[in-house]
Amino acid sequence: MLDRIKALFSDQLEAGEAAAGNHGNDELQLAAVALLVEAAQMDDDFGDVERNKIVELVQRRFKLNEAESQELLQAASDKVDSSIQIFGFTRVIDDAFSESERVELMEMLWEVAYADGTLHDYEANLMRRLAGLLHVSDRDSGDARKRARARLGQES
Numbered sequence: 400m401l402d403r404i405k406a407l408f409s410d411q412l413e414a415g416e417a418a419a420g421n422h423g424n425d426e427l428q429l430a431a432v433a434l435l436v437e438a439a440q441m442d443d444d445f446g447d448v449e450r451n452k453i454v455e456l457v458q459r460r461f462k463l464n465e466a467e468s469q470e471l472l473q474a475a476s477d478k479v480d481s482s483i484q485i486f487g488f489t490r491v492i493d494d495a496f497s498e499s500e501r502v503e504l505m506e507m508l509w510e511v512a513y514a515d516g517t518l519h520d521y522e523a524n525l526m527r528r529l530a531g532l533l534h535v536s537d538r539d540s541g542d543a544r545k546r547a548r549a550r551l552g553q554e555s
Contacts, residue, residue, distance in 0.1 A: 430491040432475035442519035452514040489532035509547035
């Protein structure tokens with residue numbers, strides 16, 4: 400699996416040059432997890448709580464085992480560290496995910512943003528930008544936020 404993910408580190412993903420609807424499953428997973436990593440790093444505190452939350456979400460959403468989830472998290476972290484923009488990731492997701500899948504991803508992103516118990520201003524800003532780039536309405540993003548907070552046992 401790691402070899403397949405590493406193969407995706409071409410400039411095609413970052414530049415957003417892939418043709419719409421022509422994204423492989425690994426590319427979609429990498430793009431989604433890269434956005435989760437971006438959300439986790441936004442407050443400059445990407446700790447174990449956020450890492451564990453991402454692994455949990457990846458296992459649940461993509462039906463991967465622990466080792467595969469850890470590999471995907473590491474590959475996405477490396478990709479985010481070497482990337483200067485999130486547009487390439489969001490374009491891949493927007494091209495291939497249905498509306499309901501994009502809303503589900505927003506819910507995952509909110510879970511990561513709230514995983515440490517607080518929402519930093521930078522995280523809130525990122526979430527607004529991502530909702531716009533992923534064409535998720537404010538209402539759907541707000542509902543996803545409420546579901547994520549409820550799942551984490553936090554008040555709305």
